[in-house]
Amino acid sequence: MSLRALGNKLFGSGSNITMAEASTRVQELINEHATIVFSKSYCPYCASTKRTLKQLNADAFVIELDQDSDGSALQDALEDLSGQRTVPNIFIQKKHIGGNSDLQRLDKDGKLENLLRNAGSLKL
Numbered sequence: 001m002s003l004r005a006l007g008n009k010l011f012g013s014g015s016n017i018t019m020a021e022a023s024t025r026v027q028e029l030i031n032e033h034a035t036i037v038f039s040k041s042y043c044p045y046c047a048s049t050k051r052t053l054k055q056l057n058a059d060a061f062v063i064e065l066d067q068d069s070d071g072s073a074l075q076d077a078l079e080d081l082s083g084q085r086t087v088p089n090i091f092i093q094k095k096h097i098g099g100n101s102d103l104q105r106l107d108k109d110g111k112l113e114n115l116l117r118n119a120g121s122l123k124l
């Protein structure tokens, strides 16, 4: 657990849910959505990821952590789960993909479309 997560656990993160509840919610979201982007609405890297997925006509679930009352706890739980605190934090078929630079590299290498297709996330 990161120092920040430990601090939030001990002193509160401003969120109404516990760390355990946040972890459960993150895991449920990942299980329920073949492609999911944990995002922040103002984040340019997230915008880039969402644009790329849109261009591929991918069916991706996006959760804007800055617009969710438990967003800060969810971000802590994501850090615990994936070792990554930044957004976008992307999962395809429950596999941690990484952030925008990782997604763009997969796209450039011609691997992203296949990943999305295998996940059933391509509309066409």
Ligand SMILES: N[C@@H](CCC(=O)N[C@@H](CS)C(=O)NCC(=O)O)C(=O)O
Binding pocket: 040, 042, 043, 044, 045, 046, 085, 086, 087, 088, 098, 099, 100, 101, 102
């Ligand atoms: N190299 C990362 C950069 C992502 C990044 O720096 N995101 C910023 C938001 S624009 C972030 O998560 N900052 C920390 C925070 O919002 O808590 C990527 O490609 O995804």
